[in-house]
Amino acid sequence: MRISTIEVYQRDLPVAGGPYRMASTSVDALDTTIVRIIADNGLIGWGETCPVGPVYQPHHAGGARAALAEVAPGLIGLDPLGIEPAREAMDERLNGHGYAKAALDMALWDLAGRHYGARVCDLLGGARRERVPSYYATGVSEPAETARIAADKAAEGFTRLQIKLGGRPVEADIETLHAIADAVPRGVRLVADANRGWTARDAQLISNACAGFPLTLEQPCSTIEETVSIRSQLRHPVFLDESAEDLPAVLRAITANACEGFGLKLTRVGGIGALRAIRDVCAARSLPHTCDDAWGGDIVAAACVHVAATVSPALLDGVWIAAPWIDGHYDAERGIAIRDGFIDVPTGAGLGIEIDPAIFGEPIAVYG
Ligand SMILES: [Mg+2]
Known part of the structure; x- marks a missing residue:
């Protein structure tokens, strides 16, 4: 099994009953980045990363997507069950930016769970x-x-x-x-x-x-x-x-x-x-x-x-x-x-979440 395609989606998450107020910032809507890894046998895995605005940590949504553009092409062709080798492949293409790589890591765990018929917690x-x-x-x-x-x-x-x-x-x-x-x-x-x-x-x-x-x-x-x-x-x-x-x-x-x-x-x-x-x-x-x-x-x-x-x-x-x-x-x-x-705790294989990609609209980037 090989990774054939990685899709990236963007979605705004308005703060219900917001704004959400912290010591240094207040947020009304968050910009989340969603990835879908697709293997050559059709198996898929979902991942996501959503900084809570640009000042909570040295992370921001645009940075996550720029980092994904650097690392995602390096995963194409790799075995999706090799999560550690995939992590090393990402590190070889980009130093740091763990919060962006985390979305792909999450998707690989989800995909692995679906492959083995096991939950991520298992x-x-x-x-x-x-x-x-x-x-x-x-x-x-x-x-x-x-x-x-x-x-x-x-x-x-x-x-x-x-x-x-x-x-x-x-x-x-x-x-x-x-x-x-x-x-x-x-x-x-x-x-x-x-x-x-x-x-x-x-x-x-x-x-x-x-x-x-x-x-x-x-x-x-x-x-x-x-x-x-x-x-x-x-x-x-x-x-x-x-x-x-x-x-x-x-x-x-x-x-x-x-x-x-x-x-x-x-x-x-x-x-x-x-x-x-x-x-x-x-x-x-x-x-x-x-x-x-x-x-x-x-x-x-x-x-x-x-x-x-x-x-x-x-x-x-x-x-x-x-x-x-x-x-x-x-x-x-x-x-x-x-x-x-x-x-x-979800009961389905992988992360236990089933998503119709259509709810996110067209991907904003596709690798592979
Ligand atoms: Mg805290």
């Missing part, structure tokens, strides 16, 4: 459970409004709530966290995600002011170094998200004793194979983590859920997907959705 070592916990992320908003949303989401069944903060005076963030701590049951795990939006001083002020209740601080400061500089003075555990760029960065953070866990983004770290490696490193050091992506439709969501299903339940902190912010699905029947705070 290829990754087997699902530990058939339903994974999701979590809800509130956008940056006024304290009372955020507390109202948090209470609603806790009542819906979410056992973990991530509160977006930053980009405003720390007093507003402190007031927000106290309002939420008062509004949700104690069993709900709270995470304060500053998206790199706090200075070291801000993080210390907020942690001290919220010392009375359990809280995880996610990516409080911009870099691993800034985080390490204040770690010993914080009253709460720290997760790194944006700084966990890839496996080497995760290893750097662990070596520097920078955090107690990670928010992991599938396409940022380079795809399913890369996230599997980080999963295993985290397991070896008993570090909890999420299996998320920054944004994306059913394809990205399915990939996140498949990896998450294989993580030790004690170490999986949750799976964030963009579905609550997107109207509709690529696959109306099997699309990935959150029910009562949990997501069912």
Whole structure:
């Protein structure tokens, strides 16, 4: 079996109920890039990459498509079941740009699953459970409004709530966290995600002011170094998200004793194979983590859920997907959705998503 064709599609994903507000940016619609790998026997695989705007990470939608134009031709003629050789072939044509290569990696895993008649989670070592916990992320908003949303989401069944903060005076963030701590049951795990939006001083002020209740601080400061500089003075555990760029960065953070866990983004770290490696490193050091992506439709969501299903339940902190912010699905029947705070692991082979390519219109690029 050989890869004969790679198609690239583009789709706009308007933010339902938007905009989605983070410390440094606010987004109304996301530009997602979808790939379909077609083998010479007709077998196909789907992949996707969708940066959450151009400033969250050093990634953007146009960059993803430019990178795909560099690497996709190098996969034509290769055996699609050779996912690692395919990764090497991409690296030989372009340094970095793991978030773009991740779309092709995802498509290869999907295709391999369809070939073997196995789910991606089975290829990754087997699902530990058939339903994974999701979590809800509130956008940056006024304290009372955020507390109202948090209470609603806790009542819906979410056992973990991530509160977006930053980009405003720390007093507003402190007031927000106290309002939420008062509004949700104690069993709900709270995470304060500053998206790199706090200075070291801000993080210390907020942690001290919220010392009375359990809280995880996610990516409080911009870099691993800034985080390490204040770690010993914080009253709460720290997760790194944006700084966990890839496996080497995760290893750097662990070596520097920078955090107690990670928010992991599938396409940022380079795809399913890369996230599997980080999963295993985290397991070896008993570090909890999420299996998320920054944004994306059913394809990205399915990939996140498949990896998450294989993580030790004690170490999986949750799976964030963009579905609550997107109207509709690529696959109306099997699309990935959150029910009562949990997501069912897809049952079909590969990623378990069936898509009629016609919904994406004509491909914007075809290789092969
Ligand atoms: Mg985060």
